[in-house]
Amino acid sequence: MKPTHSSFPWFSRLALILLGVLFLLPFFWMVSTSLKPLNETMKLPPEWLPTSPQWHNYPDAMKAMGPFWLYARNSLFLAFLNVVGTVFSSALVAYGFSRLDWRGRDTCFFVLLATMMIPFPVVMVPIYGLFRALGWIGTFQPLWVPAFLAGAFNVFLLRQFFLSIPKDLSEAARIDGCSEFRIFWQIILPLAKPALLTVALFQFMATWNDFLGPLIFLAREEQYTLALGLQALQGTISGTPWHHLMAASTLVLLPVLVLFFLTQRTFIRGIATTGLK
Amino acid sequence: MTLGERRNILKGLLFISPWILGFLAFNLYPLAASIWFSLCDYSVLSQPVFLGAQNYVDLWHDPVFWKALRNTVLFAVVAIPLSTLLSIGLAILLNQPIAGQGIYRTIFFLPSLVPAISLAILWQWMLNGPMGLVNSLLRPPLQAINALFGSHLQAPDWLNDPNFALWGLILTGLWGTGQAVVIYLAGLQEVPIELYEAAELDGTNSWQRFLHITLPMLSPVIFFNVLMSIIGALQTFAVPYILTGGGDGPGRSLLFLATYIYQNAFDYWNMGYASALALCLFVLIIGLSLITVHYGEKKVHYSGR
Amino acid sequence: MAKVLIENLYKIYPAEKGRPEKIAVDNANFEIQDREFMVLVGPSGCGKTTTLRMVAGLEEITRGSIYLDGKKINEVAPKDRDIAMVFQNYALYPHMSVYRNMAFGLELRGVPKDEIRRRVDSTAKILGLLEPDNLLERKPKALSGGQRQRVALGRAIVRKPKAFLFDEPLSNLDAKMRVETRTEISKLHRQLDSTMIYVTHDQTEAMTMADRIVVMRYGKIQQIAPPLELYHRPANLFVAGFIGSPPMNLLQGTLQASPKGALEFVENVTPPHFPFRGVLSTDTSRRLSSRQGKEVILGFRPEQLHPNSTASKHTLQGILEVVEPMGAETYLYLKTGAHSCICRTTETDLGLKEGSKINLGVDLSRAVFFDPKTEETIPT
Numbered sequence: 029m030k031p032t033h034s035s036f037p038w039f040s041r042l043a044l045i046l047l048g049v050l051f052l053l054p055f056f057w058m059v060s061t062s063l064k065p066l067n068e069t070m071k072l073p074p075e076w077l078p079t080s081p082q083w084h085n086y087p088d089a090m091k092a093m094g095p096f097w098l099y100a101r102n103s104l105f106l107a108f109l110n111v112v113g114t115v116f117s118s119a120l121v122a123y124g125f126s127r128l129d130w131r132g133r134d135t136c137f138f139v140l141l142a143t144m145m146i147p148f149p150v151v152m153v154p155i156y157g158l159f160r161a162l163g164w165i166g167t168f169q170p171l172w173v174p175a176f177l178a179g180a181f182n183v184f185l186l187r188q189f190f191l192s193i194p195k196d197l198s199e200a201a202r203i204d205g206c207s208e209f210r211i212f213w214q215i216i217l218p219l220a221k222p223a224l225l226t227v228a229l230f231q232f233m234a235t236w237n238d239f240l241g242p243l244i245f246l247a248r249e250e251q252y253t254l255a256l257g258l259q260a261l262q263g264t265i266s267g268t269p270w271h272h273l274m275a276a277s278t279l280v281l282l283p284v285l286v287l288f289f290l291t292q293r294t295f296i297r298g299i300a301t302t303g304l305k
Numbered sequence: 306m307t308l309g310e311r312r313n314i315l316k317g318l319l320f321i322s323p324w325i326l327g328f329l330a331f332n333l334y335p336l337a338a339s340i341w342f343s344l345c346d347y348s349v350l351s352q353p354v355f356l357g358a359q360n361y362v363d364l365w366h367d368p369v370f371w372k373a374l375r376n377t378v379l380f381a382v383v384a385i386p387l388s389t390l391l392s393i394g395l396a397i398l399l400n401q402p403i404a405g406q407g408i409y410r411t412i413f414f415l416p417s418l419v420p421a422i423s424l425a426i427l428w429q430w431m432l433n434g435p436m437g438l439v440n441s442l443l444r445p446p447l448q449a450i451n452a453l454f455g456s457h458l459q460a461p462d463w464l465n466d467p468n469f470a471l472w473g474l475i476l477t478g479l480w481g482t483g484q485a486v487v488i489y490l491a492g493l494q495e496v497p498i499e500l501y502e503a504a505e506l507d508g509t510n511s512w513q514r515f516l517h518i519t520l521p522m523l524s525p526v527i528f529f530n531v532l533m534s535i536i537g538a539l540q541t542f543a544v545p546y547i548l549t550g551g552g553d554g555p556g557r558s559l560l561f562l563a564t565y566i567y568q569n570a571f572d573y574w575n576m577g578y579a580s581a582l583a584l585c586l587f588v589l590i591i592g593l594s595l596i597t598v599h600y601g602e603k604k605v606h607y608s609g610r
Numbered sequence: 611m612a613k614v615l616i617e618n619l620y621k622i623y624p625a626e627k628g629r630p631e632k633i634a635v636d637n638a639n640f641e642i643q644d645r646e647f648m649v650l651v652g653p654s655g656c657g658k659t660t661t662l663r664m665v666a667g668l669e670e671i672t673r674g675s676i677y678l679d680g681k682k683i684n685e686v687a688p689k690d691r692d693i694a695m696v697f698q699n700y701a702l703y704p705h706m707s708v709y710r711n712m713a714f715g716l717e718l719r720g721v722p723k724d725e726i727r728r729r730v731d732s733t734a735k736i737l738g739l740l741e742p743d744n745l746l747e748r749k750p751k752a753l754s755g756g757q758r759q760r761v762a763l764g765r766a767i768v769r770k771p772k773a774f775l776f777d778e779p780l781s782n783l784d785a786k787m788r789v790e791t792r793t794e795i796s797k798l799h800r801q802l803d804s805t806m807i808y809v810t811h812d813q814t815e816a817m818t819m820a821d822r823i824v825v826m827r828y829g830k831i832q833q834i835a836p837p838l839e840l841y842h843r844p845a846n847l848f849v850a851g852f853i854g855s856p857p858m859n860l861l862q863g864t865l866q867a868s869p870k871g872a873l874e875f876v877e878n879v880t881p882p883h884f885p886f887r888g889v890l891s892t893d894t895s896r897r898l899s900s901r902q903g904k905e906v907i908l909g910f911r912p913e914q915l916h917p918n919s920t921a922s923k924h925t926l927q928g929i930l931e932v933v934e935p936m937g938a939e940t941y942l943y944l945k946t947g948a949h950s951c952i953c954r955t956t957e958t959d960l961g962l963k964e965g966s967k968i969n970l971g972v973d974l975s976r977a978v979f980f981d982p983k984t985e986e987t988i989p990t
Contacts, residue, residue: 040401047395048412054480055415057438058427074441117323124320130313131306140324143332147540147590149566150583151335153342153576157349158330177327199668200701204715204765205689208316218705237420239543244571255422262426263550270430277423284418292411299484300491308685309670 062086062274069270082271089275092261096279098250099257103236106171106253110235111228113175114182118227119220121178122186123212127198137187144180148240156244166247171238175231182227185302189223190216226298229291236284254280342580349576360581370582372557373565374589376471380561381538381593384475389531392482393523396489397515410487417483424477425547432473434462439476464548467556474545474559478538485530492526493519521606528601535597539590542567562586612679612772612805614642614665619674621660621829634660636829638674642773642807647799649808651816652826652852658809659777661826665807666695666775679772689718694766695775698782700758702750702765708739709746712764729768736801737764737794756787763795767802776808780815792819813853817841825849841911842976847985850909850978856941859915859951861886861908862982865901873898875908883947888924888974898979898988906988907980914973915953917942917960922971926951930968933960944970 061069063081090096125137159170193216201211217224242253252260258276262268288295318325343360345353364370395413399406419427431438440460447458463473496519504514520527542563545554551572553560562582570579621635635657642648650658663669665676667688675682683691694715702711709730716726730746737760739745750758759779766774776795780788796819799806810816816823817837825832825840825848833845844850850858861877863885868874873895877885888908890898898906919925928946935958942953942962953970962968979988 037401037403040398041403044398044403044409047398048409051412051416051480053438053442054427054431057431061430070436072435074436074438121321121324124317128313128317128320130317131310132314133317136321139328143328145536145590145594146332146336147536147563147583147586149540149542149563150339150580150587151331152566153570153580153583154335154338155331156570157338157576158334160349174327174331176323177331178321178324179327180324183324194699194701196697196699196701197703199666199688200695200697200765201703201714202668202688203666203693203695204769205718208320210718212320215703233418239421239547240567255420258422258426259547262429262547270436273426274430277426281419281423284420285415288415288418296410296414296487299487302488307670309667309687312687 058274058278061270062089062278064271066269066271085271085275086279089261089272090279092269092272093257093276094249094260096254096257099252099254102168102251103253103255106168106238107232107235109172110175111231113172114179114231115224115228117176117178118182118186119217119224120212121183122190123216125183126187126190127193127211127216128208140180140183144184152244159245165245166251168246168251170245171235171241182231185227185230185298186220186223188301189220193219222294222297225291225294226301229287229295230298232287233284339580339583342577343584344581345577347577347580348574350574353577356577360578363578364581364585369557369560369565370585373560373562374585376558376560377539377541377562377586378589380471380475380541381535383471384478385531385534385538387475388479388482388485388534389527391479392485392530393489393527395482395486396493397519399486399490400493410490413486414483417481419481421543422547424481425544428473428477428480428544429464429548432463432476434460434465437463439463439473465555467554467558470554470558474548477544485534488526488530489523492523496522524605528597528605532594532597532601535593536590539586539593562589613644613677614648614773614805614807615675615677616640616642616661616665617675617677619661619664619676620672621657621664621669622672633829635664638826638831640824640831640834642805645803645805647796647806647808647819647821648824649810649816649820649822650824650826651810651813652832654811655828656826657829658811658824658826662775662777662807662809665773666693667691692772693775694769694771694773695777696759696762696766696779698778700750700762700782702758702761704750707747707749708734708753708761708764711750711761712768715765715769726768729770730764733764733767736767736798737761739764755783756791759783759787759791760794763798767798771804773805773807774802776806776810778810780810780812788815795819814855817853823853825852827852842978843987844909844978845987847907847909847980850980850987854911856912856952856954858909858911858978859949860980861946861949861951863906863908865890865898865904865906867902871895873902875906877946877948878905879947884927885948886924886926886946886972888972890974901979901988905982907982908974909978909980910972910974910976912941912952912954914976915942915944915951915955916971916973917953917955917957917962917968919969919971922973924972924974926970926972928968928970930962930964930966933962933964942968942970944968 060077062085063083064078065082068075068078093099125133125140155170156165159165162169164170197215198211201215206214237255238253239255239259242256246252246256249260258280261276262273342353344356344358346356347353399410399413434440440463443460447460450456451458461469463469500518500522501514504518509517540563541561545559545561546564546567548554549559553564563586566579566582566586569575569582616638619635619638620633623632623634625631638657638661650661652658660669664671665678667683667686671684675684677683678691678693703714706714712730712733713726716729731740734740734746739757739760745753745757745761750761753761762779779795780791783791792815808815808819820837822834822836823840824834827848833840833849835843840849840853844853844858847860850860861875863875863877865873866876868889870889872892873890875886875888875890877887879885915926916922926944926946928944928951930942931945931950932943934941934943939954939956940958940960942955944951944953980986981988
């Protein structure tokens with residue numbers, strides 16, 4: 029519940045405005061730089077606004093990055109596969125942990141929780157070796173197949189939600205004659221749409237944002253995701269072209285922003301529930 | 306066991322079979338393999354050669370390891386309290402009945418969505434010594450202080466100065482604290498308003514209400530967030546890696562444990578050593594988590610449990 | 611034929627950390643005849659719901675057997691048992707229309723579409739789901755509690771099961787809806803002519819709806835009998851106190867020899883109060899002769915007390931504490947020397963003042979006697 033009156037209304041308002049501006053500044057700076065010609069970016073002291081916006085910086089940056097649209101397609105392809113894989117497999121596993129009573133269930137779930145503590149660097153090398161043995165290094169497989177094997181975090185999230193659906197719905201369905209999978213598919217999943225959407229969103233963001241994964245498992249340039257492609261731009265060109273870098277960074281950021289604004293409420297609610305357990 | 310119980314176990318295992326497969330392939334096997342590799346000289350291209358505890362001995366004598374460890378822990382120890390304070394503070398400000406709460410919340414949340422690559426490149430630019438925004442904002446107040454006190458303070462060249470690079474990174478982290486803000490805000494809104502009203506009638510002031518109502522009611526959320534932050538902060542990799550172009554930063558001040566592990570594994574192909582380092586990281590994380598949990602169990606107040 | 615036989619049924623939850631073993635159902639034995647309306651009643655935790663759920667197949671049976679229509683169904687999955695269940699919280703599928711909710715079970719069994727249409731429509735008609743508003747296309751959240759319960763009923767009815775199971779279906783309804791739905795279910799029973807097993811904690815529901823009642827407490831069956839037999843000849847103190855509202859009056863006392871040769875009940879009181887004395891009939895005295903001199907508990911229903919004491923053989927004296935005019939009848943709360951009693955009379959306008967000393971007539975012809983130690987009824 030929000031308090032009905034504020035303790036320090038003027039102070040709060042001032043602080044919020046100040047902090048809000050501070051938090052927005054980097055975005056502003058990023059876009060502003062992206063629209064300056066190169067010489068203006070290096071002016072001392074720096075100027076806030078470009079004298080005239082150089083919109084062509086954007087297509088220039090995309091060209092400088094190389095096969096920009098190819099990278100974008102790769103990122104999208106991986107994001108899509110990960111979302112599909114995660115949503116479906118996490119839902120299945122979460123169902124098993126929440127809508128069924130079976131001996132050993134809680135022990136297994138405890139193990140699942142414990143695995144959330146294993147840092148990626150610890151398993152990184154053996155997993156690399158595993159994929160290498162499978163001949164998957166330099167392909168996309170390591171970056172989407174694991175999504176179909178249900179990540180612990182998403183299972184945890186969905187399990188919480190599934191637990192909130194009344195038990196007697198499943199019981200009524202069992203008496204009606206549903207097989208367990210049918211109950212999963214026709215009763216629970218339709219009721220879980222908001223939670224599934226949240227998982228899909230989080231997974232999209234995570235995959236779009238993923239840097240270490242593509243860094244380790246991808247080899248050829250044609251496979252690069254946008255993240256990797258952008259890093260290549262940063263590394264290769266000398267005399268850092270900040271205007272291009274900022275433009276490219278903005279481009280990579282844009283889909284995330286758009287997605288957020290389209291799904292704000294689901295997003296915020298999802299984050300809040302993860303924190304409140 | 307009855308037939309029904311047996312049926313249920315089968316059904317249960319069937320439903321969680323994707324996870325079981327994933328657990329075996331990506332948790333159990335790698336954990337065991339990591340321990341084995343850490344005791345070997347291993348470079349993927351050839352078979353592992355058993356070395357006993359040699360990697361760990363080398364690790365102990367490796368100054369780079371200690372530097373990386375120091376950086377990682379220092380980062381965690383500074384960044385986590387700072388960001389917790391900031392996010393709780395922001396959440397409290399947002400919880401006031403002020404117009405535009407949604408807009409402010411979006412403003413604070415958005416930076417946490419920025420992909421690591423964009424974030425790193427942006428802040429590389431922001432922290433640029435001569436041309437970056439951070440220093441442009443710092444210079445006027447510094448000049449004023451210099452004029453007043455006759456000092457010679459200078460805006461640091463963040464990413465090139467070994468004394469300031471880590472602080473630059475911490476600043477980057479603070480910008481991304483938005484997720485926690487949303488969580489704390491939700492937690493604040495769960496506090497029954499009657500508690501505050503009763504306290505007001507009792508004659509308390511805002512600070513007392515914060516100390517005795519807000520903090521205790523928020524403590525489970527704080528606990529969970531701090532625990533997650535610790536586990537996350539100790540694994541920091543992407544942003545410093547990109548900022549330094551895959552390297553260590555000035556005077557190795559931006560070398561994190563995760564970065565060092567990556568370097569050993571995929572730059573030097575010294576995977577045995579990398580595994581030993583990784584297990585040290587693992588032990589570090591578990592150790593700090595246990596300490597937090599132990600401390601937290603005592604201090605955290607669970608209402609309606 | 612849909613008889614249900616419960617044989618030596620146990621439900622035991624094994625001991626685990628922080629909790630000893632719990633016996634939820636303790637050696638239940640009874641048979642429900644075909645087309646009988648059997649009610650399981652008792653306070654919460656008595657095992658009635660657990661028993662029902664074992665019949666449904668929603669709980670594992672620890673020991674014992676359940677037979678439906680002569681076949682043992684211990685290991686049969688719920689969907690193959692040919693039973694239907696009405697849940698306390700209705701358990702309607704929120705994302706399906708009323709029609710689909712009712713049709714779902716039939717769909718799963720491969721019943722042809724037009725047959726489904728027929729059954730759902732005729733059931734909806736019986737249950738008033740078509741008039742005054744056609745509710746078939748609505749979703750559950752657009753219905754009132756009473757309507758939802760009727761849909762839940764409908765879902766069970768269209769299945770034409772061998773037996774209907776009800777798990778406290780009226781608990782979530784308001785008082786008025788409860789009475790309405792209660793009579794509807796009774797009417798349905800006559801219409802459908804099916805075996806019905808009904809669980810409730812409300813003894814009024816049990817009394818009004820049942821052909822026979824199973825009273826349970828702490829997992830054990832206390833008595834199985836038709837309602838009136840439970841009312842007039844309860845098997846023990848618990849049943850006597852549980853069935854009937856207001857509850858049975860209970861007086862502690864001893865059976866002593868009276869000058870006329872018959873036995874006399876003497877209330878246990880401490881001075882300076884005077885005990886209630888009631889001479890028993892020769893028949894009763896003969897049957898209780900072995901109890902002479904022993905402690906006993908006398909029980910009689912509130913309607914066995916009358917404000918007009920002159921017409922009765924026995925008189926109960928006491929202070930009138932509270933008068934409750936109920937409209938058609940009046941409750942009088944009396945405090946005797948050692949006990950509190952309730953009188954229920956159809957006389958209104960008695961003009962009695964609270965706090966005054968009054969005499970009530972006692973009719974002991976239907977009185978029941980209990981052994982204070984075993985709490986069982988002494989057969990008379």
